[in-house]
Amino acid sequence: MSVLETTREVMRRDQVWPFLQDNETQVDISHQVLLYVEGLNLSFDGFKALNDLNLYINDGELRCLIGANGAGKTTLMDVITGKTQCDSGTVYFGQSINLLNKDEAEIAQLGIGRKFQKPTVFEAHTVMDNLELSLKSNKRVLPTLFASLTGEEYDRIDEVLETIGLKGERMLLAGSLSHGQKQWLEIGMLLMANPRLLLVDEPVAGMTIQEGERTAELLTSLAGERTVVVVEHDMEFVRSIARTVTVLHQGSVLAEGSMDDIQNNQDVIEVYLGEAP
């Protein structure tokens, strides 16, 4: 980069120098958009996992991401949550918080919760301890060493246990829960932190129909108060919860709209639904 370009970059008038920025920034959603993803590119050994991807998520929305294997759904979540560095592009949380220069822990503390594809709970801990660890609290080493549960925090745990329907199982080890219960516990762990944005990766994979229905209810009840982004393969499930659906294909957005729009979209039929009868 030439000296001139560097100077321009440093003196950009639309940005404040990092050391002058306030650390305790509130999420600014004055434009009703919670998450801005713009021009995201990422390639693994020449394979373009994300290709100039643009995505805007409104505050309080329930959005479904669909797409074939390798369309970049999980990679997108990895980039948003700080697990993977992207090659170029910007990700902003609200108007002012740049997510790309933060690590996983910082992003989590900002209020972005992520549920993995495979249920990951702390199996050697009880359900109660799992939720305690996920509390919104000071997560530095020393405060954690001397932390104890306050009455309010205890009530909060009770509240979440109620929401995820695991009240009777609070003293069970997470490892002894059924697959569906683990998925709910993981969602519960996200809720403990009171997140603004929930990224949920395939919540109903491996669930029975009844469990899937309960999960759908749970997720729809969360939207509004929080923003939820769901990645899912199960079209029935998507139809039952989604208001807006975004279709990803080869690392970029192919179509966006209501489920009916999507099903009638010529491009989508060609590349994705075309295989279905």
Place this chain on the structure above:
Amino acid sequence: MSNAMNKIMGRYTGWARINGESKVAPFVVLLLAVTVLASACNLLLPAGSMFYVSTYTITLLGKYLCYAMLALAVDVIWGYCGILSLGHGAFFALGGYAMGMYLMRQIGDRGVYGNPELPDFMVFLNWNELPWFWQGMDQFWLAMLMVLLVPGVLAFVFGWLAFRSRVTGVYLSIMTQALTYALLLAFFRNEMGFGGNNGLTDFKDILGFDLQADSTRVSLFIITALLLCGLLILSKKIMQTRFGKVIVAVRDGESRARFIGYRTEHYKVWLFVYSAMIAGIAGALYVPQVGIINPGEFSPVNSIEIVIWVAVGGRGTLIGAIIGAILVNYAKTKFTAIMPDGWLFALGAMFVLVTLYLPKGLMGLLSQLQGDKQPTAPVDTPLANDNREQKSEGQA
């Protein structure tokens, strides 16, 4: 499918029972009772008495307890956080060297060359003055500070670099092994100023007490036992705090812990420092009782042996590590007396057998036997638990 689930669940119900039910209090009482009894039998009874405990035995027991403390250090980091350190011998030896330096300075002019300032090996190397890092080591408080600081700082720097770069699993184990091997080679060099191949030895007294006297030996033994109990209780308490829960969470799902907002590398570094300091204390107590410290203590084989003690006792139990260290070292003492060349084979065989048939070590066996007798399992009916444990063994 349900079979697989049972196996997985069996493993974790086992964990809960070990973590929840192994109480340290009875064990601490037992350990202290044995310590007091052995000490009294040494000091109060005449040498001819049937119950007399020889000073040799006292020193041997003290040595076992130092090893037990070292095993405790490894269990804290391996059993609870899943970091398999194959280099804890290095922290042990560094603590030992710090104590050894103090003891060398206490010799004064009673050495072979009678130099009041320089230890014998420096006179032998024609050195004229003390190197800077030997300055002040004749002060007990400074030496004790170094016992904690040197292993602690090394662990901090090593851990900070390794954990920040997210080195885990077998790669980390290899790096710790390389660390101890590098230190081994460094300490072999005479130019390092730590006595080279011969190390530090020929100690006379500690804080003015004669190291050969029975009363000093017994005192050192009692101090070791007390510190071991203290560190055991402290470690147990730490593991019961939320910090401890985060540590176990890092073991079972590090990325999950990161995604709920914990900086896992910080947790790992501080636990590693804590563990290294325990190892340093163990080394410092070991040296005056054994009477020598040389680079052999850095040998990679030593560090691997520690891991075997913990595996035999049962990792993630603290008490198991202590029992494992004492039992394996007792076996080593007996076995090397009968068949000196066979010990390494016996050790290897023990490791294989424990891994195959007792994946949770002796403590796992113990809790299994208890489970047979009294249905105290918090999770399920005892019958279901027993089935599961058998299955989980078969799986290994």
